Amino acid sequence: MKDIILKAENISKQYRLGQVGTGTLSHDLNRWWHEVRGKENPYLKIGEINDRSTKGDSDYVWALQDINFEVERGEVLGIIGKNGAGKSTLLKILSKVTAPTTGSIKSRGRIASLLEVGTGFNGEMTGRENIFLNGAILGMTKREIASKLDEIIAFSGCERYIDTPVKRYSSGMTVRLAFAVAAFLEPEILVIDEVLAVGDAEFQKKAIGKMQDISRGEGRTVLFVSHNMAAVRSLCTRGIVMENGKLVFEGGIEETLEFYQFDSEFENETQYFGSRIIKKAILHTTNGTIKYNNNFRLEVYFEAKNSITNLVLGIVIKDLNDVELIGINNRHYHQEKINSSNVFNGKISVYIENLKLLPGLYKIDLYMGDSTTDIEIINEAIKFTVTENFEEKVVNSLNMSINKVFHDEVVWQYYNINNLDND
Structure with a gap:
């Protein structure tokens, strides 16, 4: 037992915005009149959910509903x-x-x-x-x-x-x-x-x-x-x-x-940002998940008011406790001039072959800038999970290759991370 x-049991709490109590004598009388007749409080039928990010159309708000x-x-x-x-x-x-x-x-x-x-x-x-x-x-x-x-x-x-x-x-x-x-x-x-x-x-x-x-x-x-x-x-x-x-x-x-x-955002593989440069990011997943040792493909769309010289994209993959597990930045891999001309907008695609992250939940931070400075950073831009792949043996190692695609031009540049000297 x-x-x-x-x-x-069925806890709800309603407030009237900008007022103490009901705000008017007429509302108090209306509540009393319904109560003496054994009827429900009429103001329980109105009101909006407690979403502080929107203005709303009602003076009544439900701080709690049916808890x-x-x-x-x-x-x-x-x-x-x-x-x-x-x-x-x-x-x-x-x-x-x-x-x-x-x-x-x-x-x-x-x-x-x-x-x-x-x-x-x-x-x-x-x-x-x-x-x-x-x-x-x-x-x-x-x-x-x-x-x-x-x-x-x-x-x-x-x-x-x-x-x-x-x-x-x-x-x-x-x-x-x-x-x-x-x-x-x-x-x-x-x-x-x-x-x-x-x-x-x-x-x-x-x-x-x-x-x-x-x-x-x-x-x-x-x-x-x-x-x-x-x-x-x-x-x-x-x-x-x-x-x-x-x-x-x-x-x-x-x-x-x-x-x-990893709530509702987790199900949506496309994220839109109202930021200065990075406008959209797409992580290609199956219902928000990637199987262990399967490929990882992230596309980042950007648009800048001023041209960017030597465009740089960095991504950091972190676990649930914000421990940084993977950091990929073309500036660190001998590619300081990955595009020869200045760019205003385009798409960057990051492809990781055979992602060897242990099954679990992960977050991605995005960094974008030029060859010397991070112009914009978006923390926890994308969230995803890695699940077990029963056809593969799970090992805690990292053996990945990367190719990057910039704006409308496809530039295939292959690297093997294990063979590179980290700066």
Whole structure:
């Protein structure tokens, strides 16, 4: 039997842009009139998805829409997504800082939240007084708080300033003390937003270690929001991905991270850029995948206002952790003058025979410039995956040849990378 400690059912949150509350008395009366007649709130039928990149036509926006998930006791759930996806709004509802427009939250036990730097702290009170204040808010007795006081102060590293008003603390000190209070006062559910990023590396490591102890050793539950994928991977056991206020994926943490970093863009082998020079890139794949030891062909279309002398294209292939595995740049392979005339536009084709990358997920950075300078760089321009090829033996080696095609002229120049001296 599952031991469910937190359950979100059909959670939605609607806001009216530019206003506090509904904005007008007529809207309030309209809501009340529908409510007394037992009818649905009329403003739930309108509103647009939470896409911050578009202007939209409605004054109402759905920050969250129909969110459903369960969390088991002792589980560490990672909640990831781009800025504006609705992660913080969800945590505020789970922490009962704000109420959902529709749906309900069912929880068993006390919830401690770390949502923003200084949330729940009174700036005029000392660090010591705020520890007792937060403990009281969590429903703990003064004796229970006092028994944990020394551990909280020691963990926070703020002992010298513990009797100083919190308003004089730096943001890092405030987060240190707030995390220590939330972690050591033993809530059943600990909710943490991105605030740990304010702390230094040493404290982040300490905090992640403490959260691991809380979940694995003490059987308590942690909900963790972060843009630090390494921290999410090391801490979380399961994850959900949010996009435009909706839950779009739920699963094991590795599958969740792969989905987040290689989502809808992954299926489309053609990418368009509104950049200065590089306009389009096409990676020839089968549904976004290349089999191990099969050929790799990338086409880059460019258009420049000013002519480029000695055109140079560089590509860097990186893995999921941003480790650079392959760097190809014709400037480094004795081809400083690959085109004899100045060019304004055209197409560059990079062909790699028998790509020997291990099965996995990869990203491509594009660099374009002249013989001395990178004029434009596009990070993570293309994303793709390498799958197993059961007809080939997978070996971790690189033996590739390259030919490049420039604008309307086809210039076939073959190289074997293993026979070249790297500059």
